[in-house]
Amino acid sequence: MGSSGGRLFEGADWDFQTLQRVHDACEKIARTELGLDVYPNQIEVITAEQMLDAYSSVGMPLFYKHWSFGKQFAFQEASYRKGLMGLAYEIVINSSPCISYLMEENTATMQTLVIAHAAFGHNHFFKNNYLFKQWTDADGILDYLEFAKGYISACEDRHGRETVERTIDAAHALMSHGVDRYPGKKTLDLRAEEKRAGERRQHEEAVFNDLWRTVPNTKHKSKATLTVERRRALLGLPQENILYFLEKTAPRLAPWQRELIRIVRHIAQYFYPQGQTKVMNEGTATYVHYRIMNRLHQQGRITDGNFLEFLQSHTNVVFQPEFDDRRYSGFNPYALGFAMMQDIERIVKNPEDEDRDWFPDIAGKGDVEGVLREIWSNYRDESFINQFLSPALIRRFRMFHLHDDPAESQGIKVDAIHDERGYRRVRRELARQYDVGFVDANIEVMDVDLDGDRRLMLRHTTVKGAQLNETDTRRVLQHLADLWSYDVALTEVDGTDKVLKEYVVSPRAAAVAA
Amino acid sequence: MVMHIVDRRLNPGSKSLENRQRFLRRAKALVQGAVKKSSQDRDIKDVLEGGEVTIPLDGMDEPRFRREGGTRDMVLPGNKKFVEGDWLQRPNQSGGKGSGAGEGDSEDAFRFVLSREEFVDLFLDDLELPDLAKRKLAETESEGLQRAGYATSGSPANISISRTVSRALARRVALRRPRKDEIEALEAELAECDDDTRRRELLTLLEALKAKAKRIPFIDPIDIRYRRFETVPKPVAQAVMFCLMDVSGSMSEHMKDLAKRFYMLLYVFLKRRYKHVEIVFIRHTDRAEEVDEDTFFHGPASGGTLVSSALVAMNDIVRTRFRPADWNIYAAQASDGDNMTSDSGLTGLLLTDKILPVCQFFAYLEVGEAANYTFDMPDSSLWTLYERLRNDGAPLSMRKVSERGEIFPVFQDLFKRRTTSQERV
Numbered sequence: 034m035g036s037s038g039g040r041l042f043e044g045a046d047w048d049f050q051t052l053q054r055v056h057d058a059c060e061k062i063a064r065t066e067l068g069l070d071v072y073p074n075q076i077e078v079i080t081a082e083q084m085l086d087a088y089s090s091v092g093m094p095l096f097y098k099h100w101s102f103g104k105q106f107a108f109q110e111a112s113y114r115k116g117l118m119g120l121a122y123e124i125v126i127n128s129s130p131c132i133s134y135l136m137e138e139n140t141a142t143m144q145t146l147v148i149a150h151a152a153f154g155h156n157h158f159f160k161n162n163y164l165f166k167q168w169t170d171a172d173g174i175l176d177y178l179e180f181a182k183g184y185i186s187a188c189e190d191r192h193g194r195e196t197v198e199r200t201i202d203a204a205h206a207l208m209s210h211g212v213d214r215y216p217g218k219k220t221l222d223l224r225a226e227e228k229r230a231g232e233r234r235q236h237e238e239a240v241f242n243d244l245w246r247t248v249p250n251t252k253h254k255s256k257a258t259l260t261v262e263r264r265r266a267l268l269g270l271p272q273e274n275i276l277y278f279l280e281k282t283a284p285r286l287a288p289w290q291r292e293l294i295r296i297v298r299h300i301a302q303y304f305y306p307q308g309q310t311k312v313m314n315e316g317t318a319t320y321v322h323y324r325i326m327n328r329l330h331q332q333g334r335i336t337d338g339n340f341l342e343f344l345q346s347h348t349n350v351v352f353q354p355e356f357d358d359r360r361y362s363g364f365n366p367y368a369l370g371f372a373m374m375q376d377i378e379r380i381v382k383n384p385e386d387e388d389r390d391w392f393p394d395i396a397g398k399g400d401v402e403g404v405l406r407e408i409w410s411n412y413r414d415e416s417f418i419n420q421f422l423s424p425a426l427i428r429r430f431r432m433f434h435l436h437d438d439p440a441e442s443q444g445i446k447v448d449a450i451h452d453e454r455g456y457r458r459v460r461r462e463l464a465r466q467y468d469v470g471f472v473d474a475n476i477e478v479m480d481v482d483l484d485g486d487r488r489l490m491l492r493h494t495t496v497k498g499a500q501l502n503e504t505d506t507r508r509v510l511q512h513l514a515d516l517w518s519y520d521v522a523l524t525e526v527d528g529t530d531k532v533l534k535e536y537v538v539s540p541r542a543a544a545v546a547a
Numbered sequence: 548m549v550m551h552i553v554d555r556r557l558n559p560g561s562k563s564l565e566n567r568q569r570f571l572r573r574a575k576a577l578v579q580g581a582v583k584k585s586s587q588d589r590d591i592k593d594v595l596e597g598g599e600v601t602i603p604l605d606g607m608d609e610p611r612f613r614r615e616g617g618t619r620d621m622v623l624p625g626n627k628k629f630v631e632g633d634w635l636q637r638p639n640q641s642g643g644k645g646s647g648a649g650e651g652d653s654e655d656a657f658r659f660v661l662s663r664e665e666f667v668d669l670f671l672d673d674l675e676l677p678d679l680a681k682r683k684l685a686e687t688e689s690e691g692l693q694r695a696g697y698a699t700s701g702s703p704a705n706i707s708i709s710r711t712v713s714r715a716l717a718r719r720v721a722l723r724r725p726r727k728d729e730i731e732a733l734e735a736e737l738a739e740c741d742d743d744t745r746r747r748e749l750l751t752l753l754e755a756l757k758a759k760a761k762r763i764p765f766i767d768p769i770d771i772r773y774r775r776f777e778t779v780p781k782p783v784a785q786a787v788m789f790c791l792m793d794v795s796g797s798m799s800e801h802m803k804d805l806a807k808r809f810y811m812l813l814y815v816f817l818k819r820r821y822k823h824v825e826i827v828f829i830r831h832t833d834r835a836e837e838v839d840e841d842t843f844f845h846g847p848a849s850g851g852t853l854v855s856s857a858l859v860a861m862n863d864i865v866r867t868r869f870r871p872a873d874w875n876i877y878a879a880q881a882s883d884g885d886n887m888t889s890d891s892g893l894t895g896l897l898l899t900d901k902i903l904p905v906c907q908f909f910a911y912l913e914v915g916e917a918a919n920y921t922f923d924m925p926d927s928s929l930w931t932l933y934e935r936l937r938n939d940g941a942p943l944s945m946r947k948v949s950e951r952g953e954i955f956p957v958f959q960d961l962f963k964r965r966t967t968s969q970e971r972v
Contacts, residue, residue, distance in 0.1 A: 355625025
């Protein structure tokens with residue numbers, strides 16, 4: 034079989050040579066036609082059972098042990114066995130080399146689709162999107178996970194499994210508030226991170242001297258009481274990264290507990306971009322596989338039958354149920370992302386007058402791949418939708434905006450629809466749904482009562498009147514108090530600083546930090 | 548660019564097994580409750596099959612800060628008839644957005660599937676084998692050696708060289724014993740030195756050092772440490788289970804079935820505690836024989852009833868094949884309670900003198916017909932006999948069973964973990 038022009042495979046069967054040929058053919062199209070720039074690929078073939086395993090460790094090839102992953106696994110296994118849930122065709126990991134897991138039971142066509150989708154689409158996005166560049170370290174992640182796994186199991190040996198588990202439970206509860214949302218002074222380097230942790234430990238061991246324990250405490254110098262501003266500046270307040278704050282300032286945590294919090298925090302940070310780029314990431318990958326598969330078909334490298342099989346899966350993937358459909362559960366990121374990418378292609382190639390008005394920068398520019406690559410690099414879901422959702426697409430999806438004010442007795446108001454008056458409002462609201470600033474509650478550490486009872490004070494600034502769920506909040510605060518080892522107070526305020534609700538939680542007797 | 552293909556299919560699976568075990572350990576109390584509940588309405592065979600259990604999510608939740616209520620804005624696809632300014636009815640009181648909702652509270656119970664082992668583990672977890680030390684036989688139990696630190700005395704073969712040398716080193720450093728190269732350096736200097744005063748100085752210094760080196764030995768007897776060993780009793784890791792059953796004409800299929808279920812449970816239970824479990828089936832009418840399992844439960848037999856014959860047979864087998872020092876011996880006898888009156892004396896004697904002293908545990912299960920009348924009837928001859936023996940202090944466990952459903956409670960009752968293990972029944 035020739036390297037170009039000939040069929041890549043016949044029928045549904047494949048072997049490793051087939052995968053290699055498919056990869057090479059896809060790579061050629063990806064590089065020359067689409068101009069993609071990807072990490073080296075590593076393709077791993079796994080069984081359904083292994084796929085299920087991977088699900089429960091957030092898709093990573095290795096991860097530390099924790100009961101919550103077991104719970105997730107038990108849950109997923111039960112629903113998989115009952116046939117409630119199908120498995121993904123593939124999992125792809127933002128690492129260098131970029132690892133794609135392929136299920137062994139996929140047909141040759143599906144493997145081609147998956148390679149085009151994951152090994153080129155997602156891969157390019159991971160390598161080039163600014164969020165991933167800024168927040169993740171693809172070279173270091175696997176080593177760091179390895180380190181984290183080893184460190185946590187070493188901690189378990191030293192300090193007991195339950196103690197370690199309690200700390201991780203607490204850190205997990207605060208995981209969504211353990212990310213930096215704004216770029217700091219330096220980028221993350223997980224390899225150096227791992228080395229530093231080791232050095233810190235070694236240093237501790239090297240300078241350990243039991244004699245210090247016996248030295249009588251010197252009298253504290255009477256220190257001038259800090260002014261509020263000075264204190265808050267010293268503590269780096271207000272701080273929205275609660276885990277960071279705990280790691281640095283919680284008074285009674287053991288060094289290893291700080292390291293655990295740091296690990297959870299780093300992992301949360303690693304996944305932070307993925308949550309902000311679902312539509313773009315899937316849109317990019319779907320668009321790339323669509324282009325590659327079409328080209329392969331044109332070149333005669335896959336048969337009409339294979340191509341039909343591909344079209345069927347592709348159509349399933351980009352299916353968007355309407356709001357009154359039983360299957361509807363929000364926008365399908367594949368559908369929305371793919372539709373927007375195709376729409377941009379149309380605008381760049383054959384714009385209409387409306388498009389020229391709305392998108393003067395790209396309309397009719399001609400260079401589809403260049404425009405798309407630029408977009409893939411510099412946007413996240415919110416800004417992408419805010420910028421590039423076109424009236425044509427709003428019409429095609431027949432989008433409408435509902436405004437539900439509980440105080441309004443008349444019901445839910447249809448605020449905007451797909452018409453001239455509504456385009457901008459629909460687009461703005463949809464973009465807002467993808468804005469992390471709105472998705473996560475805005476909770477900040479405000480102050481610590483250093484002169485008094487060391488109470489930690491948090492503030493939740495509510496948006497549009499949505500308050501925290503009380504049961505869950507008490508539980509999370511309990512975890513937080515256990516780490517902080519003193520009382521924790523949370524105040525919910527609205528935009529005008531009016532206090533809506535207050536929580537105060539004390540640490541448990543058998544607290545995490547003893 | 549180079550691409551690697553890795554075949555992971557042959558990698559060991561169940562990477563998440565440990566996470567699963569952690570989860571089960573954490574949810575133990577809840578899962579156990581669920582297992583007990585689901586085992587009530589199952590057959591024994593099925594009970595040990597594993598299967599789906601449902602537990603409440605209490606204590607297993609992973610709380611997050613999440614918000615609810617407030618004004619909500621949403622953009623939906625698929626508008627068909629709405630125009631701007633329309634008002635829609637709220638779907639229900641809570642004001643949910645229809646199909647899009649469903650986060651959070653919906654997940655209040657948690658279902659998942661347990662494997663057979665997990666199920667049995669949890670099911671038998673709070674049961675305990677009667678922890679009777681092997682009475683009278685304790686001294687013949689085999690013993691093993693175990694390392695237990697260091698001692699200052701011992702046999703030369705047990706000298707711990709590394710420990711000794713490191714102690715000697717510490718002592719030499721502490722006492723500042725001159726090092727060999729120090730002395731050698733001085734000697735070299737002496738050999739090359741021409742200045743007399745310096746030579747004298749060096750000589751005295753050298754002598755002092757050498758004297759000191761002599762006073763402080765390289766290895767002193769106080770440095771020597773010996774590896775210490777302790778003897779620990781080695782538990783006997785094998786067990787034999789004797790199943791004794793009356794197969795005379797009065798035993799119906801139903802009764803045999805009850806007995807079989809009890810034996811099965813006991814077997815599963817022993818199997819978990821001992822590496823190696825053997826089963827001996829002894830059936831008896833007016834004479835006893837050792838048979839295989841199939842014959843035991845299904846083989847036809849007829850005749851009178853002499854319990855003593857079975858005990859004699861068991862005693863012989865124990866004597867010839869299962870040395871009590873090497874085996875944990877468990878016996879379970881099932882019978883409808885009939886026995887020749889003339890046999891009582893011999894049975895009692897055999898039991899108290901021969902069988903019970905070598906057994907870890909002896910259970911008597913009196914099986915009755917499905918209709919509950921056994922309990923209204925006067926106690927059977929065997930029951931009366933055994934009860935008398937027990938009152939005299941013989942370590943016997945006895946229960947009456949007439950329904951399948953009772954097997955489990957009876958079994959659990961027999962092996963329930965007790966704080967003091969002397970009193971059963």
